[in-house]
Amino acid sequence: MSLPVLVVLVVFGIALSVAAVHFAGGTTTATLATADQALACFAEDFPDEKPGRVRLTADRHAAFLELGPQRCGIVQAIGDCFLTRIVTPRDVLALAREGTAVSLRMDDFTWKGGRFAFANEADALAVAAALQGQDQIRKAA
Missing domain, CATH: 2.30.29 (PH-domain like)
Structure with missing residues (x-):
């Protein structure tokens, strides 16, 4: 596999992981309801x-x-x-x-x-x- 293709796959994989954590609620802050x-x-x-x-x-x-x-x-x-x-x-x-x-x-x-x-x-x-x-x-x- 060529180096440019590997770099694109790694960058895409990291971006996908960060997006998955964010949309799963991993970046929310808890609140005290009462x-x-x-x-x-x-x-x-x-x-x-x-x-x-x-x-x-x-x-x-x-x-x-x-x-x-x-x-x-x-x-x-x-x-x-x-x-x-x-x-x-x-x-x-x-x-x-x-x-x-x-x-x-x-x-x-x-x-x-x-x-x-x-x-x-x-x-x-x-x-x-x-x-x-x-x-x-x-x-x-």
């Missing part, structure tokens, strides 16, 4: 925790769960799976709140944080307060 789903995902990894209120992000790709003073549970969609964490203020390298959004940068090489937009400012403020003292929250301009 607060109960977030609680169930969190309970799988942390069965001894008793979360309080659940605050879903506006896009429903993440949820923040109250775990008591200065502790917060996080459930976030990563691809078609969910990542769960318990976060305290000492885990947070940087936190900024701007209106209904909270930006986090974490001291964890496996999860660096992100920007999370909520449906209302009260949820953003509550999440920020749980992860950092109320007087230390920097409101971004």
